[in-house]
Amino acid sequence: MNGHTIIFYLLALLTLGSGLLAVTSRQLFRSAIYLLFSLIGIAGIYFWLQYEFIAAVQIVVYVGGIVVLIIFSVFLTHQAGEKLPVPKVSNQIIGGVAAFCTMALIMLQLFKYSYKPTAAKPIEPTVANIGEQMLGTETGGYALPFEVVSILLLAALVGCIIIAIAPPNLPRGEEKAR
Amino acid sequence: MSNDKNIKSAGSSPPSGGLGGYIKEVFTAVKSMLVGMRRTGYYFTHHKEIITQQYPDNRETLNLPERFKGEVVMPHDEKNEHRCTGCQACELACPNGTIKVIFKNEVTPEGKKKKAIDKLVYHLELCTLCNLCVVACPSDAIVMAQTFEHSVFDRSKLTKVLNNPGSKIMEGVE
Amino acid sequence: MLSFSEIANSIHEWLSSHLNNTWTLVVEMVIAGVLVISLFALLGLILVIMERKVSAWMQIRLGPNRVGPKGLLQSFADTLKLLVKEGMTPGGADKFLFNFAPFLAMIVAMLLMAPIAFAKDFQLWNINIGVLYVTAVSSISVISILMAGWASNNKYSLLGAMRSGAQIVSYELSAGLSILSVVVLTGSLSLSDIIASQQNGWWIFKGHIPVLISFVIFLIAVTAETNRAPFDLAEAESELTAGFHTEYSGMKFALFFLAEYINVFIVCAIGATLFLGGWMPFHIGNWQGFNNVMDYIPSSIWFFGKTFFLIFVIMWFRWTFPRLRIDQLLNLEWKYLLPISMFNLLLVTAMAILGWHF
The missing domain is CATH 1.10.287 (Helix Hairpins)
Structure with a gap:
């Protein structure tokens, strides 16, 4: 057991432990914070694997985006500071069984899969390579999914503006009252 | 930007x-x-350009602005004469009753009786330094002084008599 | 000439001749940690007295002038006061999160120190995505503010935290876009590559007006991101007493205070690295004599000089402009900075493709 493995187990412990706390905590805000640490643990594992780009993107998207969004919705929720009631026993059992089945499925697939070493040289995860891969049109390029996702995001942005914009025919006072 | x-x-x-x-x-x-x-x-x-005054250190060279108002005083000349006629304009002008004029009757050399001030009592503890009495005075008998270190241990010491003992009204001031 | 990189190398050689690889690494990590913490303490002391003096002189005052020569030891006295003060925890607070938030702020500030190149060949972690790492990790700092605001169980704290969250999330966009303009010109995210690309001139000179515009936008956006005036709505004294750190006292307050100044230092260091060439000395074209004289000044002095110049500019902003209202703040970002920086990024990209820079 060298330092490398110890760091991996520490990161795994952080991820799993805070994930467990996130689902068992009775306070909504604390759950969000534990979720944050779980996601940071995953980013740490990416760093450990030396996939710095993925790790940084994980932090930008999940920590800077999703968790902040969750915390904001917790802030704006009515009575968010109160402790949540313990869920019904039947719900707990159903949730536990569902989680166990999912984990069993993933584990089964993982252990069944035989990893083969490849002869091809790994692509250096530099920014230039990632960019070329992302917008590449040949085999292994991601141009189409990239554009599809951009259109989806654009549609979401336009939708937000449509919802947020005030109807132009309303006089000023009414607009305020809405 | x-x-x-x-x-x-x-x-x-x-x-x-x-x-x-x-x-x-x-x-x-x-x-x-x-x-x-x-x-x-x-x-x-x-x-x-720095305007900070390091007050207790530069007490001797303290440079107060021209319009700084510390307290009301009555200037006397070298013959111990003041310009107050006792018209009570200041007393009426004061919004919180800071000034009280106390009279005495004086006999002029011609043998006429004349009203003059005995004491012009000034309550510094009530004064807001609003300058209204100085503006109201028709004969410029009172002015605002720039002294400001007024702290004393007894409140009664803040009640002051503005005219000096034995002072008289200046010649020619009516 | 004695330089940081030579000292670091000789320490490394001495350690590796006495210890095996793992222990060398461990000892070096400890040394780096101690150095970073002492740099924090030093920066805190220097920046606080600098801010107070700058603010005083800009407001035609004298500033602190009692403790030590010309008041230069004032921040020592303040630190001592904060150290011996009791750290209170309010009764209704979420105790764990309340006590954890200031440490999270400090941890984030520490993580941000890692990829900064302080001098020639002197960098804690030469990560190949340095710029992205900095933008990513700095987005965690908003969590500590939100945490502090929520855990204090105080309406001022909560309002301050929400304002600061909205502010940081929106200004991150234009800060990111203005950083991207330099990344586009360099073609690399690594901070050491970006510095190396400025060997023959800093980007602010090489990149013409578009880079100048993105530099200005960067300065505005990072001022907002570090919650400093004129964007200090998160701690607007007249409205929210002190915002998210209303309930904090003693050393926990000091940690928030220190983290703010460290963040200012870090964003200014990043700005100096991206736009002003990091530790690269100032060179003018073919003036060999002048360039040699500039080379003679140590690289660490160049780096800290540029960083402190940017810190001074940000302080200048703070003591010149009045605080923005929340709607003005969001207007500024979404109607002005973001469209301008997007258009500007387009210009920079065209410039990089057509090779119109030097």
Whole structure:
């Protein structure tokens, strides 16, 4: 057991432990914070694997985006500071069984899969390579999914503006009252 | 850098004049910010502008502004004469009853009886230094002094008599 | 000439001749940690007295002038006061999160120190995505503010935290876009590559007006991101007493205070690295004599000089402009900075493709 493995187990412990706390905590805000640490643990594992780009993107998207969004919705929720009631026993059992089945499925697939070493040289995860891969049109390029996702995001942005914009025919006072 | 511009076009009024207006707005904003920063930059580099008075240290050389008001005093000349006729204008002008005029009857050399002030009592503890009495005085008998170290251990010491003992009204002041 | 990189190398050689690889690494990590913490303490002391003096001179005042020569030891006295003060925890607070938030703020500030190149060949972690790492990790700092605001169980704290969250999330966009303009010109995210690309001139000179615009936008956006005036709505004294740190006292307050100044230092260091060439000395074209004289000044002095110049500019902003209202703040970002920086990024990209820079 060298330092490398110890760091991996520490990161795994952080991820799993805070994930467990996130689902068992009775306070909504604390759950969000534990979720944050779980996601940071995953980013740490990416760093450990030396996939710095993925790790940084994980932090930008999940920590800077999703968790902040969750915390904001917790802030704006009515009575968010109160402790949540313990869920019904039947719900707990159903949730536990569902989680166990999912984990069993993933584990089964993982252990069944035989990893083969490849002869091809790994692509250096530099920014230039990632960019070329992302917008590449040949085999292994991601141009189409990239554009599809951009259109989806654009549609979401336009939708937000449509919802947020005030109807132009309303006089000023009414607009305020809405 | 468009803070200032935003203060002008704050809230709902959209930038007028299309793209050209927008660009103009940004430029005026940047310019006005640079003007502000030039002013603070000037003060930063010119330390002679500093107005702080390090008061207890420079008590001797303290440089008070001209219009600083410390308390009401009545100036007397070398013959121990003042200009107060006892007209009570100051007493009436004072919004919180700080000044009380106490009279005495005096006999002039011609044998006439004349009303004159005995004491002009001034309650510094009630005074707000509003300057209304000085403005009201028709004969400029009272002025504002720049003394300001008024703290004493007994409140009664703040009640002062403005005219000196044995003082008289100046010749020619009616 | 004695330089940071030579000292670091000789320490490394001495350690590796006495210890095996793992222990060398461990000892070096400890040394780096101690150095970073002492740099924090030093920066805190220097920046606080600098801010107070700058603010005083800009407002035609004298500033602190009693403790030590010309008041230069004032921040020592303040630190001592904060150290011996009791750290209170309010009764209704979420105790764990309340006590954890200031440490999270400090941890984030520490993580941000890692990829900064302080001098020639002197960098804690030469990560190949340095710029992205900095933008990513700095987005965690908003969590500590939100945490502090929520855990204090105080309406001022909560309002301050929400304002600061909205502010940081929106200004991250234009800060990111203005950083991207330099990344586009360099073609690399690594901070050491970006510095190396400025060997023959800093980007602010090489990149013409578009880079100048993105530099200005960067300065505005990072001022907002570090919650400093004129964007200090998160702690607007007249409205929210002190915002998210209303309930904090003693050393926990000091940690928030220190983290703010460290963040200012870090964003200014990043700005100096991206736009002003990091530790690269100032060179003018073919003036060999002048360039040699500039080379003679140590690289660490160049780096700290540029960083402190940017810190001074940000302080200048703070003591010149009045605080923005929340709607003005969001207007500024979404109607002005973001469209301008997007258009500007387009210009820079065209410039990089057509090779119009030097």
